[in-house]
Amino acid sequence: MISSLTEPLLYISIAQTFFVTLLIVTKNQSNYTDRFLIGWLGCLGIGSVLNLLRLHYNTFFQPPPVVDTLLAVSNPLMLYYARSLVIPDYKFNRKEAYLLAPFIALVVGVASISFRRFVGLEPPGVAYGPNKVEFDTGKAILILTLVFAYVVFYSFQTFKAINSNQKHLEDNYSIKSEEVQLRWLKYVAIVMFASQIWIFFSLAFSWYFNENMGLYAGLRIAITTAGNVLLIYLLTYFGIKQPSLFSKYHHSLPEEAQKEEENAHAKLLNKTEAERYLAQLKVYMERDKPHIRPNLSAVELAEYLGISRHHLTELLNEHHGLNFYTFVNQYRIEEVKRKFDDRAYDHLTLLAIAYDSGFNSKSAFNLTFKQSTGQTPSAYRKQILAQRPENPS
Structure with missing residues (x-):
């Protein structure tokens, strides 16, 4: 029964991984984000292929533990994918390479505990047929400890990277849409963490009680497959839609402009330059009103x-004491206030005025307006209407 449900899911996940990987590979312009996504999906797809082979040939197909251990590279790939999305002008350098240290430690650690079994020179000690599990308790505990610490480390670092996006977001975007908040990636990381922890505890349970692995292998593969299919579909649906928040801009610059952008990190504006640019920016905001465009970004203002x-x-x-998000939304709030005070906008609803002033959602508008004025938009508008003379001159 479990096998009949699991097999179609495995075929679906393998096909989905193949076609989406092909789609990303054939893109005109790839970046680090795309490469990490391809690697992550590839690991999940190979895992599905191995589970399909285990399902059909459980008595004969026993890949050496090195295969499953190397597939654990999906965890650092998940972290790199998150970091490539949230770090402006992301580059894979030596500092980023250090994040592979736990993966290398896992491979070396598992191999050193039982090298001959690790590379397949001895039976793996976990049989899916009628045989009992044979293993050394001390070695099993060490391996489980390494795996648990490994999963927790990369999951924590991924959540940390996603949460750090808030700072970069507010310095570069004037709205907080789903595309830039990356909630979906946090859900993917949770699903991956839960799936791996399930595998960890199911193996620990079987090893501890020295139970017949054949009784649990089918169930473990089924639940793992369900988790992988969910991960693959979430990654393919959201990953393809997800724009590169910062690297897209960087890669679109000419080579000379890229070097100037990189050198800017080492050069600070002096007081005279800052005052001049700030004055130009204020004139531009008041005259051209770029803030009424919901998708206004820091890149556009910088280019101007x-x-x-x-x-x-x-x-x-x-020099102004504000991040980009707050700076732009202050102008939007003033735009809303001006329209509340203008009889020409009396026929419009609160939400219509909000959208017309650059906000992209009701919740963002209400929250920002109350933080700025201490009143809700409706209360503020009623107050304005009450104070307005009945017969305008």
Whole structure:
């Protein structure tokens, strides 16, 4: 029964992985984010192939533990994918390579505990047929401890990277849409963590009680497969839709402009430059009203001023005391207030005025307006209407 339900899921996940990987590979312009996503999906797809072979040939098919251990590279790939999305101008450098240390430690640690079994020179000690499990308790505990610490480390680092996105988001975007908040990636990380912890505890249970693994292998493969299928579908649906939040801009720059952008990190604006750029920015905001466009980004304002995005962030944070998100939304709030006070907009609803002023959601508008004025939009508008003279001159 379990096998009949699991097999179609495995075929679906393998096919889905293949076609989506092909789609990403054939993109005109790939970046680090795409490469990490391909690697992550590839690990999940290979895992599905192995589980399909185990399901059909459980008595004969016993890949050496090195195969499953190497597939654990999906965890650092998940972390790299998250970091490539949230770090402006992401590059895979030596510092990033250090994040592979736990993966290397896992491979070396598992291999050193039982090298001959690790590379397949001895039976793996976990049989899916009628045989009992044979293993050394001490070695099993060491391996389980390594695996548990490994999963927890990469999951924690991934959640940390996603949460750090808030700072970068507010320095670069004027709205908090689903695409830039990355909630979906947090759900994917949770599913992956839960799936791996399930495998960990099911193996620990079987090893501890020295039970016949054949009784549990089918169930473990079924639940693992369900988790993998869910992961693959979440990754393919959201991963393809997800724009590269920062690297897209960086890769679109000419090579000379890229070097200028990188050099800007080492050069600070002096007081005179900051005052001049800030004055230009205020004139532009009041005259052209770019804030009424919901998708206004820091890149656009930086290009208008002729400075790097890094210098725009410095200009707002250090010389104006605001991040980009707060700076733009202050202008949107003032735009809303102006329209509340203008009889020409009396026929519009609160939400219509909010959208017309650059906000993209009711919740963001209500929260930002109350934080700025201490009143809800409806209460503020009623107050304005009550104070307005009945017969305008």
